[in-house]
Amino acid sequence: MPRLTxxxxxxxxxxxxxxxxxxxxGFGPVVPLLRDEQGTSAAVAGLHSTGIAVGALAGGALFxxxxxxxxxxxxxxTGLAGVAAGVAALGLVRALPATITAVAVIATFGMLVISGVSVVLTDRHGTGAPAALTEANAVGAGAGILAPLLIGASVDAGWGWRPAMAVEIGLITLVALAALTFRVRLPRPAPAAAAPGAPPPGDRPAAGRTAPAAAGGPTVPAAADLTVPAAAGPRVPAAAGLGSARGGGATTGLGSATGAGAAADAHRSGRRLPAAYWIAWVLMAVTGSIEVCLSLWTADVLRSHAGMAAGTASAAVAAIVCGMFVGRLVGGRFALRYRPVPLLLAALGVSLAGFALFWIAPVGWLAVTGLVVLGLGNALHYPLAISIALAVAGPAADRAAGWASYSMGVGFGIAPVALGWVADGVGPHLAFLLLPGFIAAAALLAARLGRALRPAGEPAPTTPATTNA
Structure with missing residues (x-):
């Protein structure tokens, strides 16, 4: 079993x-409050999610x-500095075009953070990357529990949402000071005249860590423990060691376990991502749609269907994030033992059960219980999908991470606006029936991804298989 250090x-x-x-x-519970401030419809307020989508596309292109x-x-x-500046601007402006623009700026820089962290952890931990990514997202969910609670408390105190959102700037400053104090440095750029076979710019190992040889670098993450079939693109055996070298903008270098054709496959993968990657890409767009719709409109359903006050409903959104936090902590252990596709299908089943409980609940406490269960399922959607996507991308991880942010842009740009438009006609509670459709589509994509990752001629496993170290 892979180990995570x-x-x-x-x-x-x-x-x-x-x-x-x-x-x-934290921003999800803010959207209904902005709608009340600006006097807009749910569909128009959902344009803030479109702003996030535009920013995600820009950030993906820039990474x-x-x-x-x-x-x-x-x-x-740089991404965190931009997020701090954007949050400051969001707190100062009031008009709809200005708040949408501020959110787009925040998302642009936020995608630099997401892409960078995903690639750094994948490169750092090899076969343990799915667990590392799951834990990293658990920390993100943990911080996300705090945000809705602070916003709800601030609104109930009569201060509005802005003081609570401004806490983001202070937290970014604290983490930067901690990194300086403890001298923790992320990978730095390589010298301009890097020798062939050296790690790419920004990927020098930390002090005391030996750089992997070109033929024996970190292994492909255990995201699939599988081989991509030839029909789906270049074969990427999970046992092959991956090194990465960049020359003239091309990404090359593959472990010797792939045999004589390794260099050619690596070169091709730098230009063309395999079909399995694009299935994972669409899967991330669909599961992202589930998450953003819940983040933006759950508070509205709690207000209209469960009878909660605005501040209490905003704070109750933390129930989803609480479930995600626990799910990712536990899921990190599962990700070290089980193949990600069966694990993802199980997570989607948990999400569906949690949604059903939330949707039928006539009272607040039962709805919140459903949200916790929903969060437990949602916890593994993105970490497993991104780990598969980066695993099959091989040496093209930077480019794959940038493209992955586009999937977030698609999900964030379309689904919340569509749900808001439907909610304006039939109410937010009935409009939320779009979510089971997203869950079903994600399950179909996950099953298709499992077939794409399975080597030709290999029968489907009847039980989840443990990964090999």
């Missing part, structure tokens, strides 16, 4: 993703070139 760099990246989680899960120029570490810190 948490060093200072790992804990720092966990904290950095947590800072993004504080904003993301790979910035990572090449600055290194992944500096790119992550």
């Amino acid at each position: 948490r060093d200072r760099l790992t804990w720092l990246t966990y904290a950095q993703l947590g800072l993004w989680g504080f904003f993301l899960y 790979a070139p910035l990572a090449r120029r600055l290194g992944r570490g500096r790119t992550i810190w």
